[in-house]
Amino acid sequence: MAASLRSGNWGDLLPRLLSAMVMIAVGVFTIGKGGLWFQGLAVVVTGLMFWELTRMIDPTKELRAVIFGALAALAQCAAIYGGAGPFLGLFFILAVAAASVASRDKWIVALYGVFVLFAPWGFVYFREEGSVHQLAWVVVVIVVTDILGYFAGRFLGGPKFWPKVSPKKTWSGTLAGWIGAALVGFGYSVYFDVSPVFILFSVLLSFAGQMGDIAESAIKRRAGIKDSSNIIPGHGGLLDRFDAMIAASSVLLILLWAQSSFSA
Incomplete structure (x- = not known):
């Protein structure tokens, strides 16, 4: 079993999980503080x-x-x-x-x-300006999208989402990410008794994150490199890890700006 995990498509799983645990710990601590x-x-x-x-x-x-x-x-x-x-x-x-x-x-x-x-x-x-719960919602949406997309893509495979730009991203992983994001939005809306529109916003942020991932992949392909750097074991660089966060944050900023403009 261990040998099989070290071979093939799962060779990066252990360092990826360990790095993810460290990043999650740092993120939870700093967001909380x-x-x-x-x-x-x-x-x-x-x-x-x-x-x-x-x-x-x-x-x-x-x-x-x-x-x-x-x-x-x-x-x-x-x-x-x-x-x-x-x-x-x-x-x-x-x-x-x-x-x-x-x-x-x-x-x-x-x-x-x-x-x-x-x-x-x-x-x-x-x-x-908002709350730790709202920020956590954004982060969890992106993390769940990435995790479900990763495992669904590895286990289910299937047609590629955009093979010329991101050869590894599949439709199964993409759809799994949307489903996971919708469940996060549903849970958030129920737990905090807010509008179910958070379900739609969650899927929108999930899609934005996936497009951010694809955009960064396109940049790397043009540059002829695999990772933006090698500072995070199993993940490459910070841009490799936070490309989806960049897109989600940008989309949310645009939505907030549009809301404030219309309400002014």
Whole structure:
């Protein structure tokens, strides 16, 4: 049994599970504590993800990637502690600056870079302005989508969802993720006695997360690499792990912005 798990499609299962346990523990702790703990995590994650992005596009420019990663962390710190209004513009400036010196795929660096910068700020905003329960709902939706999609895809297989971009993603895994997200939304709406619309929102966030995964896969395929980095055993890089979170946070920010615009 152990030998079979180490071979074939399941060779990465043990390091993947162990890394996931560590990430879950860190996530639960920092989300629960909030404040400086969660804000600090957002700053560190932002810097590492932006480093990965610029490094993927220009792998020979390691120093440049490190500098942009540090600048991304500083920009996130400024936006969190200095106020969103005057400092969120730094995200656009930094993404354009990184794109301007990229040797190729400048539009990818600019567009995806903005999402990479805004998403962690969005999670801090959800935690501080909303509630820990709402943030946990978003995280659980994405985690359940990923877990069910992973195992359903491995066990059931079947037709590929978008083989040219993401060869491993199947329709069975995609649908399993939607079902899992719907169940999370149902449980949330029942437990907290809120509108059943959370079921629909959960599926929407699940789909957004899956599209985020596909978008990052497309970037890696263009770059000719398997993982955004190798800092997380069994998962690759932070972008490999949080690509779905980036998309979900961005979609939720857009929905909140639209809601506030219509209600104003």
